[in-house]
Amino acid sequence: MKKIFTFVVLILISFNFNNKAFSIEADVFIQSTVNRAAKTLGGGLTKIERIEKLKEIAKDTVDITGIGFYSLGKHRKNLSKEQLENYKIVFEAYFLKSFSSRLAEYSNPEIEVNSKNIINANYTIVSSTLVATDSRPEVKIEWRVYTKDPDNLLIRDLIIEGLSLARTQKEEFSSIINSNDGKIEALLKNLSDFSAK
Amino acid sequence: MKKIFTISVLSLFIFASAFAGDDGELNLSKKSKPVKDCFEPINRVTFAVNMGLDKVIFKPVAKGYRVLPSPVRTGVSNALDNLSSLVTIPNNILQGEIKKAGVNTGRFAVNTTIGVLGIFDVAEKMGFPEYEKEDYGQTLGALGVGPGCYLVLPVIGPSTVRDTAGSFINIMGGDPWYNASMNGNNEYLSESTYLASRVLGGIDFRAKNIDSLENLEKNSMDLYASFRSLYLQDRQQKILNSKATTETMDDGDWEEIDSQ
Numbered sequence: 001m002k003k004i005f006t007f008v009v010l011i012l013i014s015f016n017f018n019n020k021a022f023s024i025e026a027d028v029f030i031q032s033t034v035n036r037a038a039k040t041l042g043g044g045l046t047k048i049e050r051i052e053k054l055k056e057i058a059k060d061t062v063d064i065t066g067i068g069f070y071s072l073g074k075h076r077k078n079l080s081k082e083q084l085e086n087y088k089i090v091f092e093a094y095f096l097k098s099f100s101s102r103l104a105e106y107s108n109p110e111i112e113v114n115s116k117n118i119i120n121a122n123y124t125i126v127s128s129t130l131v132a133t134d135s136r137p138e139v140k141i142e143w144r145v146y147t148k149d150p151d152n153l154l155i156r157d158l159i160i161e162g163l164s165l166a167r168t169q170k171e172e173f174s175s176i177i178n179s180n181d182g183k184i185e186a187l188l189k190n191l192s193d194f195s196a197k
Numbered sequence: 198m199k200k201i202f203t204i205s206v207l208s209l210f211i212f213a214s215a216f217a218g219d220d221g222e223l224n225l226s227k228k229s230k231p232v233k234d235c236f237e238p239i240n241r242v243t244f245a246v247n248m249g250l251d252k253v254i255f256k257p258v259a260k261g262y263r264v265l266p267s268p269v270r271t272g273v274s275n276a277l278d279n280l281s282s283l284v285t286i287p288n289n290i291l292q293g294e295i296k297k298a299g300v301n302t303g304r305f306a307v308n309t310t311i312g313v314l315g316i317f318d319v320a321e322k323m324g325f326p327e328y329e330k331e332d333y334g335q336t337l338g339a340l341g342v343g344p345g346c347y348l349v350l351p352v353i354g355p356s357t358v359r360d361t362a363g364s365f366i367n368i369m370g371g372d373p374w375y376n377a378s379m380n381g382n383n384e385y386l387s388e389s390t391y392l393a394s395r396v397l398g399g400i401d402f403r404a405k406n407i408d409s410l411e412n413l414e415k416n417s418m419d420l421y422a423s424f425r426s427l428y429l430q431d432r433q434q435k436i437l438n439s440k441a442t443t444e445t446m447d448d449g450d451w452e453e454i455d456s457q
Contacts, residue, residue, distance in 0.1 A: 069454045098416045105412065123451070134267050137405055148455075156451065162434040168426040170450075175422035190418045 026124035026145040027116040029153045033061045034111045034128070041106055054100040062099070063146050063154035064092050070156070071170045075177055075184060083184060094191040111141065122148045125159075232357060232429050235346035243349040244421050250352065251403075259403035270404070272316040277398050279308045279315025281330050283373045288331035292339045300325060329438070333371055334363025338436035347425055355428035 024032075040053040058064070068091035069076055079087065110131040117125045124147050130139040144157035144166075157166040173187055180186030234240060262270070282305045289298035304320040312319040321328075337359050338344070345358030356364075368375055377383070378391035403410075417423045 066454050070450060073450065102412055102416055105408070135263065136408060144451075163427050163430045167430065168423055171426035172417065172419050172422040175419050175425075179419075194418055 024153065025116070026118075026143075026147060026153060027113050027126050029061075029145065030126045030128065030143050030155075031113045033057065033155070034113070037103065038109060038111070041103065041109060047104055050104050051100040054103050055096045058096055058099050061153075061155055062095075063156050064095050066146065066154070066156055067095065067166055067169075068092070070166055071173050073170050073174050075174070075182075078182075079184060087184070087188065090188050090191045090195070093195040097195050097197075118147075122146060123156075232344045232347050234425065236348065240347065240349040241421055243351055244424070247349065247352065247354055248420075255399070255403050256407070259400055259407055262400050262404045263407065270401070273397060274401050274405075275308070275312070275318045276315040277394065277401060278318075278328060278330070279305060279312070280374050280394060282328070284333070284367060284371065285329075285331045287371065288333060288336045291336045292331065297329075301328070304328065330435075332360075332363055333366040334360035334432070335436050337363055338432070339438075344429070344432070347429065355424055357429075357432070360432065 036057050037054065040050055040057065045053065065088060068088060071091070072079070072087070076084075111128050112131060113126060113128045115127045117127070119125060124145045126143040126145055128141050128143065130136075130141055132138040140161050142159040143155055144159065146154045146156045157164055159165070176187050176190055177184060282301050286298050286301050286305070289295070289301060304325050305315075307320045307323065307325075308315045308318060311317075334357075342359050344360070348356045348358060348361055350356050350361065368379075370376060374394070375391055378386040378394075379388055413423055413427075414420060
């Protein structure tokens with residue numbers, strides 16, 4: 001009996017140990033994501049190859065569904081299940097295109113991760129700096145990292161010089177919906193048109 | 198007498214409109230309340246005109262300016278920052294930040310003299326803290342005056358009723374650089390000196406933001422709404438004098454979303 005108990009305890013300990021061994025800190029996660037992106041942008045790939053690689057990175061590291069829901073704001077609650085599912089698909093295509101084309105313009109960006117601020121169990125803000133070049137001043141970038149699952153950290157927002165991209169997107173979406181009599185279909189059309197461009 | 202009358206009318210205008218978006222409540226909360234876009238149709242037209250002017254005039258000029266050697270651009274930027282501290286210092290005092298006012302006065306003295314009219318930021322090399330601009334719009338905000346409606350001004354761009362009123366304070370005696378250039382009785386400064394400094398400030402700002410604005414234009418579905426959001430976020434952060442992003446953002450909406 002004692003042996004079985006010891007065995008069970010050992011399994012539990014090793015399970016916990018493994019869990020901790022695989023979970024990484026938010027700042028390390030951001031640094032490794034940035035390194036992946038920098039390698040892609042500075043790796044002599046064609047623009048199309050760069051965009052495809054950046055999309056892969058985004059799928060691995062960004063909470064696209066979460067950002068999509070956040071961007072809907074108060075309108076999220078008015079949508080049917082079917083509309084939400086449709087929105088998820090359209091938003092992902094839009095997000096990946098927008099994300100990759102924004103980044104693909106940069107060549108070899110140098111980002112230094114400086115510090116992290118744990119807000120609560122679900123969120124950590126990681127602060128970093130985009131190093132200045134001759135054509136661009138230094139830029140402060142903060143990353144809102146969703147830490148609810150320590151083994152699967154995800155980026156939820158990029159805050160550039162204090163300006164939140166997610167919030168800007170949310171207000172843009174809201175403006176489109178409001179100027180079309182509150183109809184979500186107008187937003188879906190805009191998102192689809194953008195992805196098809 | 199005329200000046201007193203103008204100030205009185207302006208004050209009434211600020212207080213009447215600035216609270217319009219707050220249902221009469223003083224908003225001192227760090228979490229933002231939505232700013233009303235009361236004149237959206239007119240604002241959108243003005244925005245379109247401004248974007249047209251930007252395409253034809255400002256952007257090409259800014260691109261040309263960016264060809265200048267980096268030390269030249271840095272010198273211009275430093276000199277403009279140095280001039281802006283003439284507005285920052287009284288605003289530091291009005292916001293009760295006497296220590297900052299002292300530091301900025303020291304910075305202005307050092308940079309204007311040793312730094313040759315502010316071209317070289319000697320104060321930074323001497324270890325002065327990072328310079329943060331302040332204006333009368335920010336001071337009004339810090340004193341609890343709400344932003345009022347969102348406005349897009351011809352040529353100047355995004356603003357609010359409060360920030361526009363703040364800009365008027367500059368030309369009513371609040372900006373020593375304006376006073377010395379426009380009203381000063383001296384042979385070195387004139388109206389054109391002041392206007393040149395303002396135009397150069399605009400070009401310098403535009404040149405620093407060429408890439409980010411191009412990126413924004415390319416990736417926005419409603420560029421007007423994106424500009425409005427970015428402007429209002431920036432002002433909120435500046436008014437709170439906050440570097441901590443989480444202090445200026447409402448996390449409530451994020452907390453509701455559980456995607457894992």
